[in-house]
Amino acid sequence: MPRPLVVQKFGGSSVADADRIRRVARRIAREREVGSSLVVVVSAMGDTTDELLALATAITDEPDPRELDMLLATGEHQSATLVSMALHALGVKAISLTGPQAGITTDGRYGRARIANVDPVRIREEIERGNVVIVAGFQGQSADAVGRAEMTTLGRGGSDTTAVALAAALAAERCQIFTDVRGIYTADPRIVRDARQLPVIGYEEMLELAHQGAQVMQVRAVELGWVNAVVIEVLSSFEDAPGTLIKEDLLVEQRNKVRGLAHDRNVAKVTVVAVPDRPGVARTLFAPLAEAGINVDMIVQNVGHGGATDLSFTVPRVELAKAKKVLEPIVRELGARELTTDASVAKVSIVGAGLHNAPGYAARMFGTLADAGVNIEMISTSEVRITCMIAEEALPKALDALHGAFELARPDPVDAKAAGQVAG
């Protein structure tokens, strides 16, 4: 009978130096003893990626995307070989593979490539030979315009995506994402003292949490897991404790509807004041932002009076300067009165799969924030989420109040049952 296959992913902080790499190797060796076949995806050591980026920008303000991808990919090559060596030192057979060697091909967009295909023929061969296979995350091979092999990277957090894609292609029993936190929480435990770790969460809910600022997992990795029904476990690489399972949650109807809170400080509010209220204005403003690669999120247009209206929206805070540069000439052309911005805002969200069928939750959220003296500046909703923009300084107060109001500290009686589904 073939051994069960497990994919494990270790992030940069888990492999930041020789000591941590040896610790990761011991962890892998223990799992190997249990009897699993293992594919291990690693990120670059510690701050390597940022250091390489700094080196590139010390040389030129605009590094060529192709060269930058080849440069950054070396970080994961290094950590993969070192983890493999550390396993050898423990007497565990192992081999490291680059993304291309692992059969990962991408669509060829430098710096933000998407995985186009995984052909894990070599991984399977190495597993057959009894090797633990260490794969350099964050990268793949693409063909350039004339068909020659080039290195591409998947963008920030891309190693999560590598791990989930390999788990899908190999039909792995589970994909374990080792991080510096224990799992997914009802709220950020650094802010909300009685935040509780969730034993299980559905893909859709996790996706919303990730979208709304929970930085534990890359959004694309969660999407890919959802589409391929990969059971993902988020757990700590520093302690032996059960993590959080991300999986199809069959018991979702029986649960507390609000599963967790998310928040995001990387947000800024832009308001175009007194813009003429005529068709096409929104496109005139937003098309150039999209072209510049700036994501616009919440959009609110006030009721117009006197032929003019105010239009507010949010952009990532790190993109605010770029957004202003794009918008200023357009605002003048449109004849709007002015462009104002506010970078001291934050978003807070309640997330839960049942929210869209339960009208009482929005009212309870708004009421809770009002009772806590927190002013709501903008609101947006999705099927599984209600988000309010508030002043950044009010964020801890808002999270605490919402965590209490939705009783998130209380263990969900359904959770034990859900965890049992997977273990069984």
Place this chain on the structure above:
Amino acid sequence: MPRPLVVQKFGGSSVADADRIRRVARRIAREREVGSSLVVVVSAMGDTTDELLALATAITDEPDPRELDMLLATGEHQSATLVSMALHALGVKAISLTGPQAGITTDGRYGRARIANVDPVRIREEIERGNVVIVAGFQGQSADAVGRAEMTTLGRGGSDTTAVALAAALAAERCQIFTDVRGIYTADPRIVRDARQLPVIGYEEMLELAHQGAQVMQVRAVELGWVNAVVIEVLSSFEDAPGTLIKEDLLVEQRNKVRGLAHDRNVAKVTVVAVPDRPGVARTLFAPLAEAGINVDMIVQNVGHGGATDLSFTVPRVELAKAKKVLEPIVRELGARELTTDASVAKVSIVGAGLHNAPGYAARMFGTLADAGVNIEMISTSEVRITCMIAEEALPKALDALHGAFELARPDPVDAKAAGQVAG
């Protein structure tokens, strides 16, 4: 008419940081303006290779050779992409290629691979497109036992070999090796004050100098240049000054027979005292050393008396501990009295293509050393070289005396003529 093709190689100290990389790029850009098509080979930045080695040995005493090669190769990938970016910043079209992308295949011996073939189809395409092609040195692609692509490295100084091999495959007009010295000298200018830079030197002489400790160029690169008649120029990457040409020296017969002095401190003397004088002893001693990868150089066997003899030889000083470990049990088995070692010795050589036909030179060398009060412990000779082992502390005195005795500070009248051959 196609532009003349020049291959340039920049070593680790030339690309040690962002500033130096920008300086190298300006140098390449100047050469590009002159009108040459350029292929540039780079080593890893500064001490990167040593740092990566230290990281590997912090994890395990015996890093797997395959994993180590993949790890070390990243150093050259990084510097190649950074030099390419620096050229872009100057408005020069450039592209970096890994060894495998550049079409360099090796015989697959990890850590000490030899280049098996160069298929520069992609380099030619990139040159056609007007790119300066930056190639990661020190590496190539090999096929493993079942034909899958693996990364291999060429050993210390391997980037020189990469450069010369590419120059041969591309029929380049010249291969320029940029280093932290100005060229090849009659002796080490850090020790011999009136050492003189040679405008030209023959392959065979250069090979002996490199073998005997001149660390300016890798021995294999010189051999490869000789076999393929590649004109090599060694020059400084920090100043604009003519270097030394290594080429077929047609005027060798007309020259001062001694072209230069070499010395080597990486040497230790091993003596097996009172070893039984019977057939097969030498093989019993030297075969295990060869198996352990230890190069034995000078060998002297004293005339035996009483059925026993003393056998002395040299090994690289860095291999002395390993050599002792290999030899001690053998010495006991052979019934020799003892094994003594001396690590405070050095070799000094005179090198020149005409030496073997000129018996007076050996006598002059020995006499000069005697007059200077330097004791000769061992002697070896080749077609183009006479080497004496002396006490390490006597090395500066010996070099000074020999430099004077062979009138090496005086420019050779034939040199100007020889330099003209190439320029023309």
